[in-house]
Amino acid sequence: MQIDSTRLLETMAQAVFANARELTELDSAIGDADHGLNMERGFQAVMAERDSILSKPLPEAINALGYMLVMKIGGASGPLYGTLFMTLGKELPACPTPSDLGRSLVVAGVAVSSRGKAEIGSKTMLDVLLPVAAHVASGTATLDSVRRLAADCAKATVPMKALRGRASYLGDRSIGHMDPGARSCEILIDAVCDVLAGKP
Numbered sequence: 001m002q003i004d005s006t007r008l009l010e011t012m013a014q015a016v017f018a019n020a021r022e023l024t025e026l027d028s029a030i031g032d033a034d035h036g037l038n039m040e041r042g043f044q045a046v047m048a049e050r051d052s053i054l055s056k057p058l059p060e061a062i063n064a065l066g067y068m069l070v071m072k073i074g075g076a077s078g079p080l081y082g083t084l085f086m087t088l089g090k091e092l093p094a095c096p097t098p099s100d101l102g103r104s105l106v107v108a109g110v111a112v113s114s115r116g117k118a119e120i121g122s123k124t125m126l127d128v129l130l131p132v133a134a135h136v137a138s139g140t141a142t143l144d145s146v147r148r149l150a151a152d153c154a155k156a157t158v159p160m161k162a163l164r165g166r167a168s169y170l171g172d173r174s175i176g177h178m179d180p181g182a183r184s185c186e187i188l189i190d191a192v193c194d195v196l197a198g199k200p
Contacts (some may be wrong), residue, residue, distance in 0.1 A: 001095065001096055001097055002095060003058055003096070003097060003099070003195065003196070004056050004195065005053075005058050005061045006050075006054055007047035007195050008192065009028070009046065009047075009050060009053065009054065009061070010047075010050075010066065011044075011191045011192075011194055011195050012043070012188055012191045012192070013043040013044075013047050014045060014191075015187050015188065015190065015191035016039045016040060016042075016043045016184070016187065016188070017040060017043065019036070019183075019184075019187050020036035020037065020039060020040040021036055022036065022183070023035045023039060023180050023183060023184050023187075024036030024037055024180075025175065026178055026179075026180040026183055027180040029177040030092060030162065030166070030167035030170055030173075030174045030177045030179070030180075031165070031166045031167055031180060032075065032166055034074065034075065035077060035180040035184065036180070036182065036184075037074070037075045038075055038077055038078070039073060039077065039081075039184055041072055041073065041074075042068070042069045042072045042073035042077075042078065042081070042090060043066055044072075045070075045071070045072040046065055046068045046069070046072075047176070049064075049068060049113075052064070053065060053068070057094050058092065058094050058095075058096075059088075059089045059090070059093065059163060060089060061089070061139045062085050062086075062088050062092065063084045063085065063086050063088075063089025063090065064089070066081070066082045066083070066084065066085030066086035066087075066088070067082065067083045069085060070082030070083075070084045070086075075083055075112060076116065076165055076166075076170060076181075077184070078182050079115060079116075079182060080112050080115060080116050080181070081125075082110050082126060083108070083111050083112050083115045083151030084109075084111070084112050084129070087104075087107060087108040087110075087111040087112075088104050088105070088108045089108050091103070091104035091108065092104045098136070098139070098141075099139065101136060102136040102137030102138070102141070103137060105129075105132070105133035105136050105137065106133045106134065106137050108129075108133070109126065109129050109130045109133040112125070112126060113126055113130070116164060116165075117164065118163070118164040118165075121160065121163070122162070122163040123157050123160040123161065123162040123163060123164070123165075123166045123167060123168075123174065123179045123182070124162075124164055124165060124179060124181050124182065124183035125179070125182055125185040127153050127154075127156065127157050127160070127179065127182050127185065128150050128153040128154050128182045128185040128186050128189065129185050131149060131150075131153050132146060132149055132150050132153070132185070135149055143193045143197050144195055146189065146193055147189070147190055147193050148184050150185070150186040150189040150190065151186055151190075153182065153186070154178060154182040154183050154185070154186040155178065157177070157178055157179040157182045158176060158178050159175060160174075160175065160179070161174055161175050162174035162179070165181075167179065
């Protein structure tokens with residue numbers, strides 16, 4: 001499976017830029033109202049270094065992307081998304097198969113879970129990442145099924161009570177709102193699916 005690093009980087013960045021306002025609005029309900037701004041800032045920094053990042057082989061480019069997000073995204077999202085991409089960079093071969101992608105996503109999901117001390121049901125990005133990783137690793141996933149699962153899992157955070165992060169301070173008042181991290185994870189997964197589907 002050939003993955004175009006340039007298209008991957010640019011498609012993810014543009015997806016974040018296009019949805020930054022929505023992410024900030026979601027975060028204004030149960031967080032610090034800065035998730036979209038922070039994600040946007042992180043990917044702006046990535047794009048500023050795009051030539052350097054894209055000069056590397058795919059695994060190293062993904063690792064560099066993760067390192068940049070750790071350095072530039074504020075709050076909890078930087079370390080968590082940084083851990084996700086840096087782990088993927090370490091696990092993925094230069095030309096990954098679908099099996100490689102599934103295995104690497106599972107390993108990355110475990111790393112993010114450990115870093116954030118959260119799991120499925122905590123109302124975080126892991127409510128999207130872990131089910132999608134397991135689905136891809138099952139060998140039965142299609143791009144459409146991955147998109148649907150990511151969207152369904154993000155929506156499933158609405159009735160949850162937050163157990164981790166800033167939203168957990170609200171207790172029951174966190175119920176009724178989509179988790180912004182789950183939504184940003186869905187957005188990035190959808191962007192990756194666009195790249196794998198060959199969409200312009």
